Amino acid sequence: MGDRQSDSARAEALRIEQSYVSMLYGRLDVARERAERGMHDVLARGGTGTRQAVVEREVMAAEHARRLAQLSAVERGLCFGRIDEAGGETLYVGRVGLRDDDHTSVLVDWRAPAARPFYVATPSDPGPFVRRRHLHTRHRDVVGIDDEVFDLDRMADGDRRTLVGEAALLAALRRGRTGRMGEVVATIQREQDRVIRSGLPGALVVQGGPGTGKTVAALHRAAYLLYTHRDTLERRGVLVVGPNATFSRYISQVLPALGETQVVLTSMGGLHPGVRATAEDEPAVAVVKGDPRMAGVVEEAVRDRERVPEGDLEVKIPVRTSVRGGVEVVVEEMMLRVDHATCLRARDRARGLRRQHNIARWTFVDPVLRALALDEAAQLDRPLEDGDLQYAATTLWEHRTVRDALDALWPEITPERLVRELLSDEERLRAATGPYLTEEESALLLRPREAPWTVGDVPLLDEAAELLGEYDYGAGARRRRAEDERREEELYAREVLTITDVDPVLDATLLAGRNREDGPYVTTADRAGHDRTWAYGHVIVDEAQELSAMAWRTVMRRVPARSLTVVGDIAQTGSAAGARSWGEMLDPYVKGRWREERLLVNYRTPAEIMEVAADVLRAVAPGEEPPESVRFGGARPRAVPADGTDLRLLVESELREIEEGRVGVVTPDARHAEVAALFPEAVDPLDSPVAVLTVRGSKGLEFDAVVVVDPEGILCQSPKGGQDLYVAITRATRRLTVVYEDRLPAVLHRLETPIT
Numbered sequence: 001m002g003d004r005q006s007d008s009a010r011a012e013a014l015r016i017e018q019s020y021v022s023m024l025y026g027r028l029d030v031a032r033e034r035a036e037r038g039m040h041d042v043l044a045r046g047g048t049g050t051r052q053a054v055v056e057r058e059v060m061a062a063e064h065a066r067r068l069a070q071l072s073a074v075e076r077g078l079c080f081g082r083i084d085e086a087g088g089e090t091l092y093v094g095r096v097g098l099r100d101d102d103h104t105s106v107l108v109d110w111r112a113p114a115a116r117p118f119y120v121a122t123p124s125d126p127g128p129f130v131r132r133r134h135l136h137t138r139h140r141d142v143v144g145i146d147d148e149v150f151d152l153d154r155m156a157d158g159d160r161r162t163l164v165g166e167a168a169l170l171a172a173l174r175r176g177r178t179g180r181m182g183e184v185v186a187t188i189q190r191e192q193d194r195v196i197r198s199g200l201p202g203a204l205v206v207q208g209g210p211g212t213g214k215t216v217a218a219l220h221r222a223a224y225l226l227y228t229h230r231d232t233l234e235r236r237g238v239l240v241v242g243p244n245a246t247f248s249r250y251i252s253q254v255l256p257a258l259g260e261t262q263v264v265l266t267s268m269g270g271l272h273p274g275v276r277a278t279a280e281d282e283p284a285v286a287v288v289k290g291d292p293r294m295a296g297v298v299e300e301a302v303r304d305r306e307r308v309p310e311g312d313l314e315v316k317i318p319v320r321t322s323v324r325g326g327v328e329v330v331v332e333e334m335m336l337r338v339d340h341a342t343c344l345r346a347r348d349r350a351r352g353l354r355r356q357h358n359i360a361r362w363t364f365v366d367p368v369l370r371a372l373a374l375d376e377a378a379q380l381d382r383p384l385e386d387g388d389l390q391y392a393a394t395t396l397w398e399h400r401t402v403r404d405a406l407d408a409l410w411p412e413i414t415p416e417r418l419v420r421e422l423l424s425d426e427e428r429l430r431a432a433t434g435p436y437l438t439e440e441e442s443a444l445l446l447r448p449r450e451a452p453w454t455v456g457d458v459p460l461l462d463e464a465a466e467l468l469g470e471y472d473y474g475a476g477a478r479r480r481r482a483e484d485e486r487r488e489e490e491l492y493a494r495e496v497l498t499i500t501d502v503d504p505v506l507d508a509t510l511l512a513g514r515n516r517e518d519g520p521y522v523t524t525a526d527r528a529g530h531d532r533t534w535a536y537g538h539v540i541v542d543e544a545q546e547l548s549a550m551a552w553r554t555v556m557r558r559v560p561a562r563s564l565t566v567v568g569d570i571a572q573t574g575s576a577a578g579a580r581s582w583g584e585m586l587d588p589y590v591k592g593r594w595r596e597e598r599l600l601v602n603y604r605t606p607a608e609i610m611e612v613a614a615d616v617l618r619a620v621a622p623g624e625e626p627p628e629s630v631r632f633g634g635a636r637p638r639a640v641p642a643d644g645t646d647l648r649l650l651v652e653s654e655l656r657e658i659e660e661g662r663v664g665v666v667t668p669d670a671r672h673a674e675v676a677a678l679f680p681e682a683v684d685p686l687d688s689p690v691a692v693l694t695v696r697g698s699k700g701l702e703f704d705a706v707v708v709v710d711p712e713g714i715l716c717q718s719p720k721g722g723q724d725l726y727v728a729i730t731r732a733t734r735r736l737t738v739v740y741e742d743r744l745p746a747v748l749h750r751l752e753t754p755i756t
C-alpha cells in the first residue's frame with residue numbers, strides 16, 4: 001500500500017516537472033529560432049556599405065552567433081533543479097537564464113545571485129526555503145527526481161504528498177568514470193559554492209585533501225567569474241595551468257559543457273610558446289632548477305653573452321675579390337681594429353640603458369661598427385664626411401666576418417639557444433652559476449646538448465625571454481604595430497556596441513577580429529595562448545603544490561593584476577622542488593593579499609579506502625587530517641602478493657567487478673615501462689578501459705578501480721615517496737588492490753590480505 005502511494009507520488013511529481021521542463025525547452029527553441037533568424041537576416045544584408053554599417057552588421061552577427069553557441073551548449077540538462085520557499089514561491093535553476101513572453105524569469109542561470117540558495121540552503125540553515133529538488137533529465141524527458149527537505153512542517157500539503165528520491169549527490173558519485181571530468185552544476189556543495197563565488201581580486205587558495213572537488217570547484221569558478229565579470233575577463237581571458245597535458249585533456253570538457261570557451265588550458269610544460277616540455281628532471285636537479293637563485297643564474301648567463309675582446313677587436317674584411325671558375329675568391333684582405341676601451345665603452349653604454357639584451361644589442365653594435373668604419377677610412381686614407389660614416393658602417397655590416405665578430409661579442413639570441421647552451425656547456429655553466437650556486441649544484445645542471453626540454457626548463461626559458469626581449473626586433477615591431485591596429489579596431493567596435501545598445505555579452509574582441517580583412521577569426525583564448533607576454537585577467541593553477549619557486553615567477557608574469565585561484569594540497573606535494581606551505585610560495589607576490597578556503601569532504605574515495613590512505617598520511621605528515629569521505633561501501637581494499645599473482649588476470653577481474661568504468665594501474669617510475677608492456681591495449685590514459693600510470697601521471701585523475709603495483713617501490717622512489725603512495729591510493733572511486741613484492745609495507749597493515 002505504502003509503495004503504491006509512493007509510486008503514484010513519484011508519477012505525479014514527474015508529470016508536474018515534465019510539464020514545466022517541456023515549457024522551458026519550448027522557450028529555448030524560441031530563443032534559438034530568434035537567434036538563427038537574426039543571424040540569417042544580418043547575413044542577408046550583404047557585405048558592403050560604410051565602415052560604420054559593416055561594423056554594425058558584424059556586431060549583430062557576432063551577437064547572434066554567440067547566443068546560438070550558448071543556447072546549443074545548454075541543451076543537455078537545461079534545468080536541473082528547483083528550490084521552494086515556505087510561502088509557495090518556486091525558483092527553477094538551470095544552465096542559462098530564460099524568460100517568458102512577459103519577461104518574467106522562468107529559469108535562473110546557476111551563476112546568478114538568485115540561484116545561490118539552491119546551493120547553500122541546508123537543513124540546519126534553510127533560510128526561507130523548505131525543499132530543494134533535483135531533476136534528472138535524459139534528452140528532454142524528466143526521468144528522476146530527488147528531494148532534500150529542509151522543513152517538512154512548513155511545506156504545502158500538495159508538495160508533501162509528492163516528496164520523492166534519494167540524495168542527488170550520492171547518485172552522481174556512484175556513476176562509473178568515463179575518463180573525462182564532468183561538470184557538477186546540479187550538485188555543487190555549500191563549501192564548494194563559497195569557493196566558486198569568491199570575489200575576483202587577489203589570490204584565493206583552495207586547500208583540500210584528495211577528492212574534495214578542488215579541481216571541479218575551480219573550473220566552475222572560472223565559469224562563474226566569466227559570467228559575473230565578463231567585461232574584464234573576456235578581453236583578457238582566463239588561464240588554467242594543470243600538472244600535465246593528460247590532465248588538461250581530462251578537464252577539457254568541463255568548461256565547454258558550461259558554455260565557456262574563453263579559457264586557455266595548459267600545463268607548466270606548455271607555458272612557453274613553441275616548447276612542449278614533458279620530461280621531468282631527477283629530484284635533485286629539479287630542486288636546483290626550481291630554486292629562486294636560478295633567476296640570478298639566467299641573468300648572469302645573459303650578461304655572459306655581452307662580452308668584449310680580451311685586447312683590441314680585430315676583423316679581417318675582403319678588399320679585392322675575383323671570380324675563378326665561377327667562384328668568388330678573396331684576393332686581398334685588410335685587418336680592421338677597434339681598441340679595447342671603445343668596445344668596453346660601447347658595452348657599458350648598452351648595458352646601462354637597462355633594455356633587454358636583443359634590443360640593447362644595437363646600442364653596442366652601432367658604435368663598434370662606426371669605429372671599424374673610421375679605421376677602414378683611416379687605413380685607406382679616405383676621410384669620411386658625417387653622412388658617409390653611417391653608410392660606411394652599414395656597408396661593413398654586409399661582411400660576414402664583421403657580423404660574426406660582433407655576434408661573438410653580443411649575439412642576437414633566442415631563449416631556447418641561451419638555455420640549451422647554458423646547460424650543455426661546462427664553461428658557460430660555471431660562469432653563470434659561479435656567483436649563485438655551489439659547484440655540486442652547478443654540476444647537477446650539466447646535460448647533453450640534445451637532451452629534451454624538461455618541465456623545469458620552462459621557467460628558465462621564460463626568465464631568459466624576459467631578459468632577452470624580442471628575437472628579430474623588426475618582426476617584433478611589425479607584430480606590435482598590427483596589435484595596436486587591432487586594439488584600435490576593438491575600441492571602435494566597443495563604441496559601436498555602446499551606441500547600438502546590444503547585449504553586453506557580445507565580445508568586441510571577436511568583432512574586431514572579424515572586421516579585419518586579412519586576419520583569421522581569432523578568439524581571445526587563441527591570441528593569448530600564442531603570446532608569452534599576454535596578461536590574463538585571471539589565472540587558475542591546479543595541483544599548485546607541485547610548482548617550484550621559479551615556476552611561480554613564470555605564472556605570476558602572466559597575471560600582473562594578481563587575480564588567481566591556487567588549488568592544491570600541501571600533503572600531496574610530490575615534487576622535491578614543490579611547496580611546503582602556501583605562504584612560502586605566495587608571500588613574495590601577494591603578501592597579506594591571499595586568502596584560504598578549505599574543502600574538507602572527500603567526494604571521490606569511499607571511507608574504507610580513505611582509512612588506508614589516512615594511515616599513510618599520518619606516517620608522512622603527522623598532524624595532517626585526511627578529508628572525510630562522503631560515501632561508505634564498496635569492496636574492502638585488499639593486498640595480494642606479486643608472487644603468484646598474474647597482473648593481467650587481476651586487472652581483467654577488476655574490470656569485470658566494476659562492470660562500468662575504468663581501472664588505473666599505478667606503478668613506481670622505475671617499473672612503469674615493464675608494467676605498461678603487459679597492457680599493450682592501454683594506449684590512452686583517458687580513453688582506454690585500463691590506464692597504466694606513474695604516480696605523477698595519475699595526479700588529479702581518478703578510476704573506479706585502482707591497482708597499486710609495488711608500494712615499497714613507490715615509497716622508496718623519492719624523499720616524497722610517502723606522499724606519492726597517498727596520491728596513488730586516493731585515485732580510487734570504488735575499489736583498491738595493492739600488489740606487493742616481498743612484504744607489505746607496515747603502513748598498509750589495514751589492507752585485507754589473503755589467508756596463508
Ligand SMILES: Nc1ncnc2c1ncn2[C@@H]1O[C@H](COP(=O)(O)OP(=O)(O)OP(=O)(O)O)[C@@H](O)[C@H]1O
Nearest residue numbers: 184187188189210211212213214215216603604700
Ligand atoms: N559537488 C559535487 N557533485 C558531484 N560530484 C562531485 C562534486 N564535488 C566533487 N565531485 C566529484 O568528486 C571527484 C573529485 O573531484 P576533484 O577531482 O575536483 O577533486 P580534487 O580535490 O581536485 O582531487 P585531487 O586533489 O585528488 O586531484 C570528481 O569525480 C568530481 O566530479
